[in-house]
Amino acid sequence: MSVRGSAFIAGAYEHPERAMPDKTSAQIHAEVAVGALRDAGLTLADVDGYFCSSDAPGWSGPVTMAEYLGIRPRYVDSTDTGGSAAIVHVGHAAAAIKAGKCSVALITLGERARSAWRAPRWNAPADPFEQTYGSTTVGEYALAARRHMYEHGTTSRQLAAIRVAAAHHAQYNPNAKLRKPVTIEEVLGSPLIADPLHRLDCCVVTDGGGAIVVVSPEVARDLPRGNVKVMGHGEAVKGTSNGRVDLTYTAAVWSGPRAFEEARVTPKDIDYASIYDSFTITVLIQLEDLGFCRRGGGGKFVEDGGLLAPHGRLPFNTDGGGLCNNHPDRGGMTKIIEAVRQLRSEANPEVQVPGCTLALAQGCGGTIGTRVGSATLILGQEDS
Amino acid sequence: VSWFAASGDATLYSYTVVRGAPHVDYAHAGPYVLAYATLAEGPTIMTNIVDVDPEQLEIGQALRATFSLVPEGDIALVRFRPA
Numbered sequence: 001m002s003v004r005g006s007a008f009i010a011g012a013y014e015h016p017e018r019a020m021p022d023k024t025s026a027q028i029h030a031e032v033a034v035g036a037l038r039d040a041g042l043t044l045a046d047v048d049g050y051f052c053s054s055d056a057p058g059w060s061g062p063v064t065m066a067e068y069l070g071i072r073p074r075y076v077d078s079t080d081t082g083g084s085a086a087i088v089h090v091g092h093a094a095a096a097i098k099a100g101k102c103s104v105a106l107i108t109l110g111e112r113a114r115s116a117w118r119a120p121r122w123n124a125p126a127d128p129f130e131q132t133y134g135s136t137t138v139g140e141y142a143l144a145a146r147r148h149m150y151e152h153g154t155t156s157r158q159l160a161a162i163r164v165a166a167a168h169h170a171q172y173n174p175n176a177k178l179r180k181p182v183t184i185e186e187v188l189g190s191p192l193i194a195d196p197l198h199r200l201d202c203c204v205v206t207d208g209g210g211a212i213v214v215v216s217p218e219v220a221r222d223l224p225r226g227n228v229k230v231m232g233h234g235e236a237v238k239g240t241s242n243g244r245v246d247l248t249y250t251a252a253v254w255s256g257p258r259a260f261e262e263a264r265v266t267p268k269d270i271d272y273a274s275i276y277d278s279f280t281i282t283v284l285i286q287l288e289d290l291g292f293c294r295r296g297g298g299g300k301f302v303e304d305g306g307l308l309a310p311h312g313r314l315p316f317n318t319d320g321g322g323l324c325n326n327h328p329d330r331g332g333m334t335k336i337i338e339a340v341r342q343l344r345s346e347a348n349p350e351v352q353v354p355g356c357t358l359a360l361a362q363g364c365g366g367t368i369g370t371r372v373g374s375a376t377l378i379l380g381q382e383d384s
Numbered sequence: 385v386s387w388f389a390a391s392g393d394a395t396l397y398s399y400t401v402v403r404g405a406p407h408v409d410y411a412h413a414g415p416y417v418l419a420y421a422t423l424a425e426g427p428t429i430m431t432n433i434v435d436v437d438p439e440q441l442e443i444g445q446a447l448r449a450t451f452s453l454v455p456e457g458d459i460a461l462v463r464f465r466p467a
Binding site: 134136143146147195197199243244370 | 397398399400401402403404405406407409410413416418419420422426427428429430431432443444461463
């Protein structure tokens with residue numbers, strides 16, 4: 001079964017705030033739900049499918065939030081693949097719509113990562129063999145970065161170029177957490193957190209949220225504004241293969257081709273890409289995984305303004321991304337929202353890609369130093 | 385899958401010096417080397433490299449297992465130092 005053309009994104013909304021110490025997680029979920037439904041021209045009464053992940057409160061996000069929102073969904077999904085979960089949800093929503101299980105699917109994310117960080121549950125089989133050694137998220141990404149440098153000659157300057165591009169875009173986003181442009185020298189001069197990664201190789205940590213409304217073609221037809229077509233979706237997970245560790249690629253090598261095949265397009269056709277950017281190295285490796293450049297060619301690809309909007313080789317993360325705009329522990333939701341803005345020509349004018357007809361949103365949950373959940377979404381204009 | 389005795393020989397697959405935002409159990413340890421070591425027998429495992437100036441580390445270099453006793457438990461951690 002292919003989801004190509006079987007569902008449309010009718011509404012998208014990013015919470016404008018980046019620090020919300022006095023709001024509950026449920027409030028943030030509710031505010032973005034209403035925002036995205038209003039954007040679509042729909043109301044909570046229209047929702048018959050609901051999707052959220054473990055950032056939603058309670059022992060079951062959908063059960064808790066359905067009560068809080070006053071909705072009665074006939075289809076729920078609480079898939080958790082970490083930062084990529086929202087991108088997985090869009091694929092699952094499209095499949096559910098195609099199967100006739102729902103027709104207006106609401107996907108919400110709300111997380112107080114800055115005010116009230118949720119500690120992971122350290123009960124996975126591998127934890128005693130990793131946490132014991134002082135493994136950290138940034139440390140694990142650093143292990144991947146160092147290995148990529150060793151195998152492919154990637155440099156810290158090339159990684160810094162990714163931050164420079166994100167910061168350049170963020171200056172035009174009034175809601176971005178960090179709006180000041182930076183230079184390569186400033187990235188390289190920021191403190192080492194886990195070498196070779198500097199502080200400015202790392203994403204921001206914010207309170208934040210966002211929501212997406214996915215609808216059937218029949219619902220889309222009657223809505224007042226243009227919709228974004230779901231063209232293709234792929235998901236995959238990767239671990240350490242029980243000791244056969246290879247940190248130079250992520251599960252995007254599998255989720256990407258699945259999405260491209262379903263959408264019947266190739267990387268060359270993509271006008272704009274939201275690439276998950278928990279760290280600069282996350283972007284570089286996923287660009288290779290998705291086939292935007294050859295394996296080991298990521299460093300060259302991102303140099304010389306390769307990722308800059310509107311005219312770079314592949315304009316990316318025009319909202320400033322997780323590196324500068326917003327990363328409420330999970331960045332997949334904002335990846336979708338900015339891709340939708342680009343396809344609707346609603347990105348900030350300085351970074352709007354002219355004639356943007358095909359966009360990609362790539363998510364990477366977990367850490368590429370151990371295990372990840374990857375999701376790839378390809379979106380097009382309504383008549384694609 | 386079965387148990388076997390490993391030689392303790394390994395090579396360095398990748399490493400980092402964790403400086404800022406350390407793991408909570410290492411909060412007072414100062415910078416420490418987090419690494420993956422590939423055992424001579426094949427598997428790659430996460431570990432620490434000890435008794436080394438991190439500036440001298442190179443991916444691919446030979447390592448030798450060493451054991452650290454954990455103070456508050458009846459266990460030992462397998463770590464590595466340059467061979």
